[in-house]
Amino acid sequence: MSMLSRRNILKIGGAAAALPLLGRGAYAQEPLKVGFVLIGTPDDNGWNHGHDMGRQAMEDALGDKVTSTVVTNVAEGPDSERVFRELAQQGHKLIFGTSFGFGDYMLKVAKEFPDVKFEWATGNATAPNLSTYNAKFHEGRAVLGTIAGMMTETNKLAYIGSIPIPEVRMGINSFAIAARKVNPDVSIKVVYIDSWFDPAKEADATRALIDQGVDIFASHMDGPVSLQIAEERGIIGGFGQGADMSAFAPKAQLTSIIDVWGPHYIEAAQQVLDGTWVESSTWPGLKEGEVVIGPYNEKIPADVVAAAEKVRMGIIDGSLHPFAGPIMDNAGTERVAEGDIIDDGEFWAVDWYAAGVEA
Amino acid sequence: MQFRLEKRQEPSRFMLYATPVAAVVLTMVLGAIIFSLIGFDGLGAVREIFLTPLINPLxxxxxxxxxxPLIIIAVGLSIGYRANVWNIGAEGQYIVGGLAGTGVALATWEMTGWWLLPLMIIAGIAGGMAYAAVPALLRVKFKVNEILTTLMLTYVSVQLLNYLVLGPWINPTGYGQAQTRLFNADQTLPYIIPGTIVQLGTPIALLVALVAWVLMSKSMFGFQIRVVGLAPHAARYGGFSEGKTIWLALLVGGGLAGLAGVLEVAGPFGRMVPSFPTNYGFTAIIVAFLGRLNPLGIVVAGIVLAITFVGGQVAQTTIGLPFPAVGLFQAMMLFLLLAGDILVRYRLRRVVPLAVAEDVA
Amino acid sequence: MVDTCDPTAETSRTMAEKMIGTGLKDIVRGEGRQMGNAKFVVSNLSTRKLGHFDVAVEGVSFSVRAGEILGIAGVAGNGQNALLDALSGEVEAHAATAIVLDGQPLGQLGTTARRKHGLCAVPEERNGHAAVGDFSLAENTILTARDRMSMVVMGLINSGAARTYTGKVITEFAVKALGPASLAGSLSGGNLQKYIMGREILQRPSVLVVSQPTWGVDAGAAAAIHQALVDLAAEGSAIVVISQDLDELLVLCDTMAVINSGRLSASKPVGTVTVDEIGLLMGGVHGDKTAEGAHAVPA
Structure with missing residues (x-):
C-alpha cells in the first residue's frame, strides 16, 4: 500500500498542473474523443469483450458528449507506442490502454502529449496525465474456489494460468485458499500457457488435465476454450472469466466473474469533460461492483450457492478478507499469521503459492 | 480469345522488376474492390493503408x-535463400540475439560508458549466429533439413525467453511482472533525429543493406553464395564447398537476425518482455522475396511492408477497418508477387484459333 | 538446299563439309614434335563411390609427357566422370602423391588450388557443371579463371578483367554470343562448349583434362577445338582427353588407354594400337586379375 499511497499524494500536484487547461471546456462543443487500445478483439468473450462492453456503457451514458475509437489486436511492445501516438495525434483526449504490457509506451507517449489523459489498466506506475485502474478479480476467485471445493468429486481442481505474474498468482491463491477452507482434501493443479490468448495450447492443457481426473476448472485466459472443452467432456464444469460465457458452455459454466468497466469509463470520461480528471490509482472490487459474480448454474446445489453468497457478501461488507491468515504456502511454511492479512501493497510481492497448489 | 504461356529464352529483366510493382498495385485495386463488397470504405482503406503513411510526415x-528490423533480417535471409539455404527461423535467431544483448545489459546495468552498446550489439550478433549454427551443423553433418530445424528452434527460443524473463532476469523492482529492468541510458540506442523516435537502428539497417549489396554483387563471397544456390555441381567444380557455404549463409542470416534483435530490445523496447517476438522474423521472409532477394530491393520492400503495418493501424483508428484486413493485404501482395513470377520466365501469347487463321488466309 | 548426293558414295567427312558449307580443316601438327619428360603422373588413384549407382575409379595409373595428348576411351558409364572429378579436384584422392604435376603432389588439393598449380579440367556436362546457365559468360569465367587470370583483388571481383578475358574467349573461339553479358543458358550447346573449352585453354594450363570435348558440337567447331588442343600441347602442356568417340581420339591423341569399370588399361602409342584391340579393352577384356591372362594386352 505504501507505494501506491505515496503516488496518490502526487495527484494533488497533478491536479494543480491541469488547472490552466480547464478553460478549454468552455467552448468545447465537439464531443470528447476517447480511444481504447485492446490486446485482442472484443469477440474473445472475455477480457477484451469486458472492456468493449464498458466502452459501450460509456457511450450509452454520455451520448453525444463522447465518441470512441477502438484499436484491436495491438501487440504489447513498440507497436502499441505507435497506436497511442496515433490516437493522440488524431485528437483523442482520453486514451485507455487495457493491457499491462502497454505501460512503458503509454508513459513515453504521455510525456509527449501532456494535455491528453491516459489510463493504464492493471498498471503499476502513474504520471501527471496517466492513471492506473484495476479490479480485484481475486475477490471473485474466492467465491469460485468455494463452489469448486464443495462440488468436486475427484478432489482435483485445475487452474489454467496465463503468465505467472502476481495478479495471476494471487488469483490462484485466492481460489485455492477458499477451496481448501470448505474441503481440505482438494489439490489445485496449475498450468501456465505463457500467453493471454492461445486457444490451441489452452485446449491441449485442458484435455490433458481432464485425463488426469480434474473435474472443475478455473481460468485466467481471454476466452472460453477451457469451458467449451469441459462442456464437451461432460465434467462438472468451470467458470467464465471476464464475462458471462454461458452461451458457450450452458451446462459447464457454473458461474462467472464478470468485469464491469462501464462505471469507471463513464466516470473518467465525465471527469475529463468537466476538467476534474486527476492522476490516480483505482482498484475496486466486488464491493464497488466492478467485479461481479454472474448467475449461478441451476445444477449448483442450494447449500453451495448459499456458501458462495456468504463469501461474496462477506467480502462486500468487509467481514471476510480473501487473504486472511493463517495462510500456509504449499511448502508448509506459514506465510500469514492468524489475525493478519495480505494488504493491497503486499499483494504484488507474493511469489509463493498457497497450500494445495501444484504448480 | 485464348492465351498460352510460352517459355522465354531468357528471363525477362523488365518483368523481374515490374512484377513486384504490379503486385503492389494489384493488391490495392483488389483490396479496394473486396473491402467495398463486404461493406467497408474500400477506397478509403487503400488510401489509409498505402498512402497516408507516405503522405503524412508524422x-x-x-x-x-x-x-x-525487417530490412536487417530480410537482407540476412536473402543471402541464405540465394544459396538455397532455407532459414525460416529468423524469428528465433532474432529472439536469441535480443536475449544475448539483454544478458550483457543486465550484467552491466550499474555501469556506464560508451562501450556498453557496442558490446551488447556484438553479443546480439553472436547470439543469433550461435542459434543459427545449430541448424547449420545438423544440415552439414547429418543432412537434416534446415527448414524444419530453424522453425522448431524458434519455438524453443520463445520458451527460453519466457523462462528468463519470468525467472532469473525478472525485474526485482517490477512487482513481479514479466519483464526485465529498463536498460540504462548507455545501454539504449540514441535517437538520431531530435524530436522523433528514429534511433540508430535505422542508419544501421541502411548500412547493412548497402554492404550486403556490394558483397553480393561485387565480391567472391556473393559469387560463392549465388553459384552454390544456382548450380551446386558447378560450385564444386569452381572450388566452392557446399558445406562451407551453408555455414556462411546460416551464420550471416542468424547474425543479422540477432543484430535486429539486439537493436530492437535496446531501441524501441528498452527492456526484454515476453511480447518481444513480433513476427519480424517471419514478415522478413515476405520482405526478402518482395525485394527480389536484392539488398537494395529489400530496402524498398521493407518500407512497403512497414507502410501496410503503419497504414493498417491508421485505417483501424480512422475508418474502423478490422485488424485482420492488414494481414489480408499482406498475404494478397505475396500471393500476387509469387503468381506474377511466372511472367519472368514465361510470356503470355494470344492463341489465334486455327479456323479463324484459315479464314484470314 | 546446298546439294544432293548419294550417301553411299560419300565419306562422313564430305557429308560434314556439305552440311557446314565449308571444307573441314585438317588438324595441323608441328612436325617432329619433341615429347618432354613425364609432366603429369597419376599413380594408383582410387576414389570412394559417392552413390549406389556410381562407378568409382580404382588404382588408375598413367603418365603424360609435356606436349603429349593422352586419349582415354571407354563405353559411357565406366567411371569417366569419377576419373574427371578425381583429376579436377572435385573429389580428393587418398594420397597427395596419387596426382603429381611437375613434381608437385596435388592429390589432396581442391579444384582451386589445383588450378593455381596449372591443372585445369572440363567436365562432360556443360550446363550446371562446367557452366552455370543463369550466369552471364563473364560470371562463368570467374568460376574457373579467377585466379590464373587475376580477376579477384582482396575478395572483390574485378569485373572489367572478367569481361575482357571473356571477350577474348568469344573472339578467339568464335563463340556465337551477344557478348560477355549473355547468359550461358541462352547459348546453343555447341557454342557453350566452345566457350568452355576456350575459357580453359586460354588460361594456358600446364595440364588440361577434358571430357567429351566435342560432344554435340558441329563438325567445324569440333575441328577448331581439336586444333586448339593440339596447339596447346605444342606449347608444352600435357593433355588428357576422355571421350567415347574413337575417331576423335585416333585423330587427336598421341597415346591411348581404355577405361572399363573404373580401371584404366596401360597406355599405348596410337600408331601401335588397332581398333580391334581397343574394342576388346572397352568390352572389359583387359589385364585385370579376373580376366583370362591370355587376352591381356602386352604393355
Missing amino acids: KWQDLAVKAS
Whole structure:
C-alpha cells in the first residue's frame, strides 16, 4: 500500500498542473474523443469483450458528449507506442490502454502529449496525465474456489494460468485458499500457457488435465476454450472469466466473474469533460461492483450457492478478507499469521503459492 | 480469345522488376474492390493503408522504426535463400540475439560508458549466429533439413525467453511482472533525429543493406553464395564447398537476425518482455522475396511492408477497418508477387484459333 | 538446299563439309614434335563411390609427357566422370602423391588450388557443371579463371578483367554470343562448349583434362577445338582427353588407354594400337586379375 499511497499524494500536484487547461471546456462543443487500445478483439468473450462492453456503457451514458475509437489486436511492445501516438495525434483526449504490457509506451507517449489523459489498466506506475485502474478479480476467485471445493468429486481442481505474474498468482491463491477452507482434501493443479490468448495450447492443457481426473476448472485466459472443452467432456464444469460465457458452455459454466468497466469509463470520461480528471490509482472490487459474480448454474446445489453468497457478501461488507491468515504456502511454511492479512501493497510481492497448489 | 504461356529464352529483366510493382498495385485495386463488397470504405482503406503513411510526415518516423528490423533480417535471409539455404527461423535467431544483448545489459546495468552498446550489439550478433549454427551443423553433418530445424528452434527460443524473463532476469523492482529492468541510458540506442523516435537502428539497417549489396554483387563471397544456390555441381567444380557455404549463409542470416534483435530490445523496447517476438522474423521472409532477394530491393520492400503495418493501424483508428484486413493485404501482395513470377520466365501469347487463321488466309 | 548426293558414295567427312558449307580443316601438327619428360603422373588413384549407382575409379595409373595428348576411351558409364572429378579436384584422392604435376603432389588439393598449380579440367556436362546457365559468360569465367587470370583483388571481383578475358574467349573461339553479358543458358550447346573449352585453354594450363570435348558440337567447331588442343600441347602442356568417340581420339591423341569399370588399361602409342584391340579393352577384356591372362594386352 505504501507505494501506491505515496503516488496518490502526487495527484494533488497533478491536479494543480491541469488547472490552466480547464478553460478549454468552455467552448468545447465537439464531443470528447476517447480511444481504447485492446490486446485482442472484443469477440474473445472475455477480457477484451469486458472492456468493449464498458466502452459501450460509456457511450450509452454520455451520448453525444463522447465518441470512441477502438484499436484491436495491438501487440504489447513498440507497436502499441505507435497506436497511442496515433490516437493522440488524431485528437483523442482520453486514451485507455487495457493491457499491462502497454505501460512503458503509454508513459513515453504521455510525456509527449501532456494535455491528453491516459489510463493504464492493471498498471503499476502513474504520471501527471496517466492513471492506473484495476479490479480485484481475486475477490471473485474466492467465491469460485468455494463452489469448486464443495462440488468436486475427484478432489482435483485445475487452474489454467496465463503468465505467472502476481495478479495471476494471487488469483490462484485466492481460489485455492477458499477451496481448501470448505474441503481440505482438494489439490489445485496449475498450468501456465505463457500467453493471454492461445486457444490451441489452452485446449491441449485442458484435455490433458481432464485425463488426469480434474473435474472443475478455473481460468485466467481471454476466452472460453477451457469451458467449451469441459462442456464437451461432460465434467462438472468451470467458470467464465471476464464475462458471462454461458452461451458457450450452458451446462459447464457454473458461474462467472464478470468485469464491469462501464462505471469507471463513464466516470473518467465525465471527469475529463468537466476538467476534474486527476492522476490516480483505482482498484475496486466486488464491493464497488466492478467485479461481479454472474448467475449461478441451476445444477449448483442450494447449500453451495448459499456458501458462495456468504463469501461474496462477506467480502462486500468487509467481514471476510480473501487473504486472511493463517495462510500456509504449499511448502508448509506459514506465510500469514492468524489475525493478519495480505494488504493491497503486499499483494504484488507474493511469489509463493498457497497450500494445495501444484504448480 | 485464348492465351498460352510460352517459355522465354531468357528471363525477362523488365518483368523481374515490374512484377513486384504490379503486385503492389494489384493488391490495392483488389483490396479496394473486396473491402467495398463486404461493406467497408474500400477506397478509403487503400488510401489509409498505402498512402497516408507516405503522405503524412508524422508517420515517416514510424515507417523507419518498423522497416529497420525487417530490412536487417530480410537482407540476412536473402543471402541464405540465394544459396538455397532455407532459414525460416529468423524469428528465433532474432529472439536469441535480443536475449544475448539483454544478458550483457543486465550484467552491466550499474555501469556506464560508451562501450556498453557496442558490446551488447556484438553479443546480439553472436547470439543469433550461435542459434543459427545449430541448424547449420545438423544440415552439414547429418543432412537434416534446415527448414524444419530453424522453425522448431524458434519455438524453443520463445520458451527460453519466457523462462528468463519470468525467472532469473525478472525485474526485482517490477512487482513481479514479466519483464526485465529498463536498460540504462548507455545501454539504449540514441535517437538520431531530435524530436522523433528514429534511433540508430535505422542508419544501421541502411548500412547493412548497402554492404550486403556490394558483397553480393561485387565480391567472391556473393559469387560463392549465388553459384552454390544456382548450380551446386558447378560450385564444386569452381572450388566452392557446399558445406562451407551453408555455414556462411546460416551464420550471416542468424547474425543479422540477432543484430535486429539486439537493436530492437535496446531501441524501441528498452527492456526484454515476453511480447518481444513480433513476427519480424517471419514478415522478413515476405520482405526478402518482395525485394527480389536484392539488398537494395529489400530496402524498398521493407518500407512497403512497414507502410501496410503503419497504414493498417491508421485505417483501424480512422475508418474502423478490422485488424485482420492488414494481414489480408499482406498475404494478397505475396500471393500476387509469387503468381506474377511466372511472367519472368514465361510470356503470355494470344492463341489465334486455327479456323479463324484459315479464314484470314 | 546446298546439294544432293548419294550417301553411299560419300565419306562422313564430305557429308560434314556439305552440311557446314565449308571444307573441314585438317588438324595441323608441328612436325617432329619433341615429347618432354613425364609432366603429369597419376599413380594408383582410387576414389570412394559417392552413390549406389556410381562407378568409382580404382588404382588408375598413367603418365603424360609435356606436349603429349593422352586419349582415354571407354563405353559411357565406366567411371569417366569419377576419373574427371578425381583429376579436377572435385573429389580428393587418398594420397597427395596419387596426382603429381611437375613434381608437385596435388592429390589432396581442391579444384582451386589445383588450378593455381596449372591443372585445369572440363567436365562432360556443360550446363550446371562446367557452366552455370543463369550466369552471364563473364560470371562463368570467374568460376574457373579467377585466379590464373587475376580477376579477384582482396575478395572483390574485378569485373572489367572478367569481361575482357571473356571477350577474348568469344573472339578467339568464335563463340556465337551477344557478348560477355549473355547468359550461358541462352547459348546453343555447341557454342557453350566452345566457350568452355576456350575459357580453359586460354588460361594456358600446364595440364588440361577434358571430357567429351566435342560432344554435340558441329563438325567445324569440333575441328577448331581439336586444333586448339593440339596447339596447346605444342606449347608444352600435357593433355588428357576422355571421350567415347574413337575417331576423335585416333585423330587427336598421341597415346591411348581404355577405361572399363573404373580401371584404366596401360597406355599405348596410337600408331601401335588397332581398333580391334581397343574394342576388346572397352568390352572389359583387359589385364585385370579376373580376366583370362591370355587376352591381356602386352604393355
